[in-house]
Structures are given as structure tokens and as C-alpha cells.
Amino acid sequence: MDDRAIGRAAFLGVVGAGMAGLFFARDATGLLGRILPDQVAAIVPTRGWRIYTIGPSIPRIDPASYRLTIAGAVEHETTFTLADLHRLPTAQQVSDFHCVTGWSVDDVHWRGVRFADLLAQARPLESAVTVRFVSDEVPYDDTLTLAQALSPDAMLAYGMDGKALTAAHGFPARVVMPRMYGYKNVKWVTRIELETNYDRIGYWEQRGYDKDAWVGRSNGAATVY
Ligand SMILES: Nc1nc2c(c(=O)[nH]1)N[C@H]1C(S)=C(S)[C@@H](COP(=O)(O)O)O[C@H]1N2
Ligand SMILES: [Mo]
Numbered sequence: 219m220d221d222r223a224i225g226r227a228a229f230l231g232v233v234g235a236g237m238a239g240l241f242f243a244r245d246a247t248g249l250l251g252r253i254l255p256d257q258v259a260a261i262v263p264t265r266g267w268r269i270y271t272i273g274p275s276i277p278r279i280d281p282a283s284y285r286l287t288i289a290g291a292v293e294h295e296t297t298f299t300l301a302d303l304h305r306l307p308t309a310q311q312v313s314d315f316h317c318v319t320g321w322s323v324d325d326v327h328w329r330g331v332r333f334a335d336l337l338a339q340a341r342p343l344e345s346a347v348t349v350r351f352v353s354d355e356v357p358y359d360d361t362l363t364l365a366q367a368l369s370p371d372a373m374l375a376y377g378m379d380g381k382a383l384t385a386a387h388g389f390p391a392r393v394v395m396p397r398m399y400g401y402k403n404v405k406w407v408t409r410i411e412l413e414t415n416y417d418r419i420g421y422w423e424q425r426g427y428d429k430d431a432w433v434g435r436s437n438g439a440a441t442v443y
Contacts, residue, residue: 269386277406284390290411293341306331313396318438329377333367345414352409360420398431
């Protein structure tokens, strides 16, 4: 490679960084990831967290006044404080995180509570088939089937990489479902509703993504990495 070639590579890098912002921003309004040309995809960074919100700023929730309510198709509507959540059996796992737009973070250490333990007190009715997670960031929500939520690597997380979740990552609590794309991983969860059908579609699903957002096996898989 001569000097001019190196100069050209450096220039492409700068353009790439600028374009990455542009493409990810535009992705918020459509499924642009699908039509990213290969040459651009190759220079879009694919490692490391990006912080997503649908609003203008990161929700800040006061830990003392935080409440998580479990309602809908349950025997006993139940409300937890953050201290209540911490008293439930603690689950920990290390899993990779994938956003449908093409970035991933490997080996994230999560700490929180399994949905079986979280839902036990509320006691879902026989007729309950789905679990809807409602964010403090209205109108962000998403739904898992009860079976998906009860899988051994799904949880409501309140800790990440050895510390409390940061506000940006969803403090006080967020959904973790690592085998599905990031949009199923609702942040700032304040309400959980058990429902008796799977009709509801979440915030990003209303904008074209699959309900069953399996990494590599849903329509997000069309994203060019
Ligand atoms: N409330 C809320 N939860 C959300 C989102 C959001 O915009 N608002 N974005 C989702 C998407 S698309 C991804 S990839 C992850 C990103 O997690 P992070 O912001 O902790 O990196 O959060 C998910 N949960
Ligand atoms: Mo995402």
C-alpha cells in the first residue's frame, strides 16, 4: 500500500464514522439495516454498547420511589420496591447482547431475578400466555410469551458487569433475553402485565421487526453485518 492508498483508507474511515451515525439514525424510522451496502457495512463499527431511547433524554428514576407492578391475568396484583426485588432469589449469567442494527456486546455479566421467581407471588392465571413489559419511557413496550420469559437465560436485570445498572442501561431494571434482539430487552421497566393472548406487538414490532426476534432467525437476520 503506498501513501496515497493509506490516505484513502483513513479518509474512508472518517466517512464511515460519519455515515454510521447517519445510518443508525435513519434506521430508527425504517428497516434500513437491510439495505446497507456491503462496503458501508464493512466500516460501520459492530462492537460496543450504543445507548438507545425513544425520547429526548435518558429517564432518571428515583430508586426510593421506584415501584414495579405485576398485573393483568394474575391471582394477586403485586407491587415491588427495588429493595423487594433485591430480596428475591438472585440470578446471574454471562451472555452476549445483539442489536438488530448489527452491533453486539460479548460477555455481559447480568444480575437480577428470573421471571419464575418474580411472577411467583402474583401467580399467573392458567389462561396467561404472554408477559408484556411496559417502560417508564412511554410508549416503549414489548411482549414475550410466558414460555420465552421462563427460559433459563431470561431475567429482569438490576445489575450489569458488577455494578447497579446505569440510568442509560435501564436503571432500576430491564429485561434481558439474550437469544433475542435488543429491542425485546425493555429498559426502565415499571409494569409487567400478564395477558391471555399473543396479539399485542411491541414498539419496534409496530415498525416492522418480528415479534419472535430470535438472533439470526428473525427478519432482523437480513441486516448486513
Ligand atoms: N425503554 C426502552 N428500552 C429499550 C430501547 C429504548 O429505546 N427504550 N431500545 C431497545 C434496543 S433497540 C436495544 S438494542 C437495547 C439497547 O440497550 P442499551 O441502550 O442498554 O445499549 O435496548 C432496548 N430497550
Ligand atoms: Mo436495537
